Amino acid sequence: MNQHDLDVLDEIQRRVLWLATRIVDAANHDRDTGDGVKVGGHQASSASLVTAMTALWFAHLDAEDRVAVKPHASPVFHAVQYLLGNLDRSYLTKLRSRGGLQSYPSRTKDPDEVDFSTGSVGLGAAAPLFAAVTRRYVDAHFGARPHSRFIALIGDAELDEGNIWEAVADPATTGLGNVMWLVDFNRQSLDRVVPGIRINQWRGQFEAAGWHVVEVKYGRKLAEAYARPGGEALRDWIDRMPNEQYQSLFGLAGPALRKQFLDGAPAEVSAFVADIADDDLGPLVTDLGGHDLEAMLDAYAQCDAVTDRPSVVFAYTVKGWGLPIAGNPRNHSALLSTEQVDALRAAHGLTVETEWDRLDPASPAGIRAGERREALSRAPRERALGVTVPETTKVRATKPVSTQEVFGRVLVDLARDPQVAPYLVTTAPDVATSTNLAGFINKTGVFAPTEQRSWTEDRMLRWTESPAGQHIELGISEMNLFLLLGQLGLSWDLSGQPLLPVGTVYDPFVLRGLDAFLYGTYSGSRFVVAGTPSGITLAPEGGAHQSTITASVGLELPGVTFIEPAYAASLDWLLCDALGQIAGGSTPAATAAPAEDGAYYFRLSTRPIDQAPFEAARARISDAVLRRQVVAGAYRLVDAHQAYPHLADAPVVTLAGSGAVLPEVLAAAVELAEEGIAAHVVDVTSLDRLYRAWQRTLRQGVRTATVPSVPGALRAAFGDRAPVVTVHDAASHAMAWLGSALGVPAVPLGVDEFGQSGSVRELYELHDLLPGSIVNAALAALSLR
Numbered sequence: 001m002n003q004h005d006l007d008v009l010d011e012i013q014r015r016v017l018w019l020a021t022r023i024v025d026a027a028n029h030d031r032d033t034g035d036g037v038k039v040g041g042h043q044a045s046s047a048s049l050v051t052a053m054t055a056l057w058f059a060h061l062d063a064e065d066r067v068a069v070k071p072h073a074s075p076v077f078h079a080v081q082y083l084l085g086n087l088d089r090s091y092l093t094k095l096r097s098r099g100g101l102q103s104y105p106s107r108t109k110d111p112d113e114v115d116f117s118t119g120s121v122g123l124g125a126a127a128p129l130f131a132a133v134t135r136r137y138v139d140a141h142f143g144a145r146p147h148s149r150f151i152a153l154i155g156d157a158e159l160d161e162g163n164i165w166e167a168v169a170d171p172a173t174t175g176l177g178n179v180m181w182l183v184d185f186n187r188q189s190l191d192r193v194v195p196g197i198r199i200n201q202w203r204g205q206f207e208a209a210g211w212h213v214v215e216v217k218y219g220r221k222l223a224e225a226y227a228r229p230g231g232e233a234l235r236d237w238i239d240r241m242p243n244e245q246y247q248s249l250f251g252l253a254g255p256a257l258r259k260q261f262l263d264g265a266p267a268e269v270s271a272f273v274a275d276i277a278d279d280d281l282g283p284l285v286t287d288l289g290g291h292d293l294e295a296m297l298d299a300y301a302q303c304d305a306v307t308d309r310p311s312v313v314f315a316y317t318v319k320g321w322g323l324p325i326a327g328n329p330r331n332h333s334a335l336l337s338t339e340q341v342d343a344l345r346a347a348h349g350l351t352v353e354t355e356w357d358r359l360d361p362a363s364p365a366g367i368r369a370g371e372r373r374e375a376l377s378r379a380p381r382e383r384a385l386g387v388t389v390p391e392t393t394k395v396r397a398t399k400p401v402s403t404q405e406v407f408g409r410v411l412v413d414l415a416r417d418p419q420v421a422p423y424l425v426t427t428a429p430d431v432a433t434s435t436n437l438a439g440f441i442n443k444t445g446v447f448a449p450t451e452q453r454s455w456t457e458d459r460m461l462r463w464t465e466s467p468a469g470q471h472i473e474l475g476i477s478e479m480n481l482f483l484l485l486g487q488l489g490l491s492w493d494l495s496g497q498p499l500l501p502v503g504t505v506y507d508p509f510v511l512r513g514l515d516a517f518l519y520g521t522y523s524g525s526r527f528v529v530a531g532t533p534s535g536i537t538l539a540p541e542g543g544a545h546q547s548t549i550t551a552s553v554g555l556e557l558p559g560v561t562f563i564e565p566a567y568a569a570s571l572d573w574l575l576c577d578a579l580g581q582i583a584g585g586s587t588p589a590a591t592a593a594p595a596e597d598g599a600y601y602f603r604l605s606t607r608p609i610d611q612a613p614f615e616a617a618r619a620r621i622s623d624a625v626l627r628r629q630v631v632a633g634a635y636r637l638v639d640a641h642q643a644y645p646h647l648a649d650a651p652v653v654t655l656a657g658s659g660a661v662l663p664e665v666l667a668a669a670v671e672l673a674e675e676g677i678a679a680h681v682v683d684v685t686s687l688d689r690l691y692r693a694w695q696r697t698l699r700q701g702v703r704t705a706t707v708p709s710v711p712g713a714l715r716a717a718f719g720d721r722a723p724v725v726t727v728h729d730a731a732s733h734a735m736a737w738l739g740s741a742l743g744v745p746a747v748p749l750g751v752d753e754f755g756q757s758g759s760v761r762e763l764y765e766l767h768d769l770l771p772g773s774i775v776n777a778a779l780a781a782l783s784l785r
Contacts, residue, residue: 001059001297004364009293011365012083013054017322018348019079019092020046022355025341027095039096040103044320044331045072048186048290049153052315053080055296056151058368063376064148066131066494068116068124070155070184071104081112083358084373092356107490108524113378115494116152117523120515122161123483125154125181127519129167129310130480130487131494132176133472137425137447138495140467145496149304152181156314159183159202163516166477168209172484175210175449177307180300185290186319187243199314212311216289216299225284233268238285249286250318250327254278261285290317384584385498387419389576391627397568400608403659404532406568407604408436410575411502415443415470420579423500425488427472429481435504435532437471445469478513481505482529486520489527489582489599500528500579507531507603508547521559521599526582528575532604535729536755536763537660546755551603551658551730555687559598562688564659567614570630570685575602577631605660605729607760613637613666614683633689634717637662638669640678647678652722653778656738658684661727661769668774679778682717687735690714694741710742718742723781725749727774745784747777 024041033039049070056067057080069077078101081087091111094100102109104119116131118124128150139145158164167173185199203213218226218235226235238246245263252260258281262270273281289295296315303311320326323344325334336344345355359366393413395406415421424444426437433441445464452465474480481503487494488501510517510531520527536546554562563578565571578600617637618626629635634656640647653672657665662683669679684690693711701708718724718738723745726735732750739746751767764770768777 001294005059006293008364008368009054009058012058012359012368013050013293014322014348015083015359015365016054016076016079017047017050018344018350018355019082020050020075021323021336021344022341023075023078023092023095023101025336026093027097028335029338029341030093031097040333041075041095041335042072042333043075043323043336044325044328044334045070045155046075047321047323047326048317048319049073049076049184050321051291051293051317052153052182052184052296053077055293055300057084057376058372059293059297060300061151061376062147062149063378064146066115066128066148066150068118068128068152068154069105069114070153070158071118071121071124072155073153073184074101074103074105074118077105077114078110078112083369084376085358085369086373087112089356106522108522117519119522120519121155121158122163123516123519125152125158125161125164126167126480126483127487127523128152129173129176129179129181130484131490132179132310133172133484134487134491134499135178135495136176136449137472137488138491138497138499140447140449141422141470142497148178148495150176150179154181154183156183156185156187159198163479163483165205166475166479167483168206168211170475170477170480172472172474172480173310175308176310179310180303181310181312183312183314184317185314186317187247202314206312210309212303212306212309214299214302214311214313215316216292216295216313217316218289219287219292219295221284221287230268230272233266234272237265237269247318247327249282250320253282257282286318288316288318290315291321381493381496383492383498385423385492385500385582387423387583389414389420389500389580389583390417391576391580392569392572393576395568395572397611400610401568402606402608403565403568403571403602403604404436404530404606405608406571407530407532407575407602408439410572411437412439412443414576414579415440420500420583423498423583424502425470425472425499426502426504427474427481427484427488428504429474429478430476431504431506432471432473435506435530437504441471444471446471446473478505478509479516480513482513482516482520485527485529485599486516486523486525489520489525490523498583500582501526502579503527503529505529505531506545507534507550508545510547510550510553510601514553517560517599518557521557524559524597526597526599528578528582528600528602530602530604532602533606534603535605535660536751536767537605537607537729537760539755539758539760539763542757543755546751547603547730548751548755549731551687551728551734554601554603555691555734557601560688561596561598561600561686562603563600563686564603565630565685566609566657566659566662566683568611569614569618570683571602571604573627573630574685578602603659603730607660609660609663613662629713629716630685631689632713632716633686633693634682634684634713636680636717636719637683638666638679638681640669640673640680644673644678647673647676650676650678651782652678652680652720653782654680654682654718654720654722654724655727655774655778656682656684656718656724656735657727658687658735659729661729661764664764664769664771665727665774667771668778671771671775672778675775677778677782680718680720680722684717684735690741691737694737714741723747723778723785725774725777725781727769729769745781747781747784749774749777
């Protein structure tokens with residue numbers, strides 16, 4: 001790149017620095033929040049990436065490239081988008097305000113186009129890596145898309161996050177030559193200047209995982225100084241200098257800086273800098289490569305040239321570059337004073353009247369911005385898949401069967417559907433066979449970038465690995481599972497191809513991947529995940545493998561629909577409906593509730609359950625009505641008035657169960673009938689959908705000052721205003737709210753302690769889930785009327 005272009009980019013980066021700094025300043029000093037709470041922002045953390053981001057957007061990126069921006073550099077991102085003409089000026093004063101620019105880049109909440117949400121450090125770094133895994137899969141199955149580079153801009157402190165190294169080490173992420181991570185190596189964390197530089201350790205870890213490593217340590221001034229006689233001594237001293245000493249130089253100038261720099265230095269270094277004026281010494285010895293536009297563009301070019309593996313660039317920067325707080329140990333959340341902002345404005349040749357202006361469109365910098373806007377413009381992407389998922393696979397079960405087994409059978413049946421099959425893709429963290437994906441894998445194969453020879457023959461599991469496979473196997477990392485599912489669920493946007501992603505994991509270990517699960521749903525991703533086996537029903541496995549709070553997690557996660565069916569046909573309907581919602585197709589089942597936009601979490605069991613009670617309900621209720629109720633969240637499995645007409649005038653109680661405990665609930669209803677009590681049995685298939693329906697009516701009442709109604713799904717399943725007993729192989733409070741929703745006394749039964757090994761009966765007895773306990777709970781509920 002010639003000097004003219006570098007001068008133009010330098011002018012642009014100076015404007016980016018100013019705007020990013022002023023965006024945070026305006027949020028804190030110009031806007032009255034009315035509550036006295038600090039708005040905050042990260043002027044120093046933003047400044048360290050100004051050069052790297054200017055070089056990317058104004059000289060390097062193509063329209064198809066996708067970039068994750070480190071959370072604290074969001075003001076720089078928005079400043080860049082504003083200069084490109086992609087953000088209205090009004091938003092520049094609305095950082096961290098309602099409806100304004102988010103604290104950290106957000107796909108779903110920011111007004112400008114964000115490729116990857118960031119915020120929970122480490123996840124935004126790994127997301128482009130798994131987006132590249134997704135692109136490799138899409139290219140193999142649907143033809144090559146326009147070439148994209150998947151880039152992550154991350155803080156060096158993010159490398160302390162364990163999920164970073166889980167992602168780097170996973171076999172599924174190897175060989176991705178279109179991935180580049182750029183580490184903002186400013187050697188400061190939130191609390192302090194990092195006392196030791198771990199570059200050698202990190203370089204070794206990346207190289208051991210097969211990555212290409214580039215270091216951009218020195219700018220042109222230092223590089224030229226090193227080339228002069230005696231320059232090697234200077235380089236050696238700077239390399240050996242303690243990080244705390246080097247960082248302290250940024251707060252000094254003149255003789256004070258010289259004294260600090262030479263403290264402990266060899267005589268050769270003192271001699272080398274003796275002829276350098278005090279005013280020139282500081283800019284020389286603090287000339288870092290991460291703030292040299294030419295050096296950064298050269299690093300990007302080096303990464304592009306390596307196409308057989310991912311690349312990582314360590315860009316040495318200073319936190320607070322170009323600001324009076326540069327290098328200060330406490331600058332992470334520091335804000336420039338009004339006086340400092342005024343001085344910075346003047347130094348950039350701006351006035352109060354011109355400070356928010358874009359670049360003059362007739363100037364070289366303005367012309368470059370206009371050209372880059374055109375070069376980076378993207379066509380809209382279509383999210384809908386354009387296929388209709390069947391309402392049912394007509395799965396049949398004539399003997400007791402578990403929901404885990406049925407889940408696998410439904411997937412195999414869908415893999416036979418010529419419309420749906422090409423878009424199904426499954427993944428699991430080394431638990432594919434034990435979560436019953438084996439049938440699907442046998443039919444579709446395992447995905448590998450190249451054909452792999454099979455050295456063993458297994459009649460039960462035909463693990464053929466090839467580019468045609470539709471299962472992506474991961475190492476034992478639940479974080480990677482949810483990171484990959486999140487990117488598979490955004491493939492419509494990031495790779496131009498909608499998919500139907502399905503993942504499986506042992507239910508207790510959903511919690512290990514919870515941060516990545518939340519990250520995916522916050523980003524608007526759509527996928528199905530099955531947690532199986534679950535609960536203390538996995539009795540012999542003991543407490544470490546028995547999930548109790550996952551139902552509550554599924555219920556409370558925004559952007560997630562939690563589903564826990566007990567019977568084969570209901571699981572069939574619910575899974576087909578979920579995939580239909582993701583596909584964007586319309587089915588009668590999908591219209592049973594307002595359209596959902598997010599992920600689906602199925603909590604399943606390995607306990608075989610007799611299907612006769614469901615078939616009896618099916619005979620009593622038409623399939624169309626029953627399917628609608630199942631999908632809406634609950635249906636009456638046993639109607640006591642019809643089952644026990646002789647109890648027409650008897651006390652009435654409702655037993656509401658979810659999942660694997662339904663056999664005990666049904667047995668309790670029989671015992672209660674024998675004692676002269678009419679017990680309805682309600683199978684709750686989705687606590688989530690019931691709860692949302694209740695909340696919609698409540699909020700409508702609150703907002704309109706009217707009496708809230710009972711939503712249809714609750715009214716259909718719980719017609720009688722009878723006391724209710726809730727029974728769940730999960731924490732008891734997950735269903736306890738039903739009493740409030742119905743306005744009746746409620747006794748919740750569930751698992752509120754860690755489990756242990758034993759038989760199902762033994763553990764159900766321990767946690768009061770046997771029929772006798774349910775009967776006693778019903779009597780207690782009736783006494784509370």
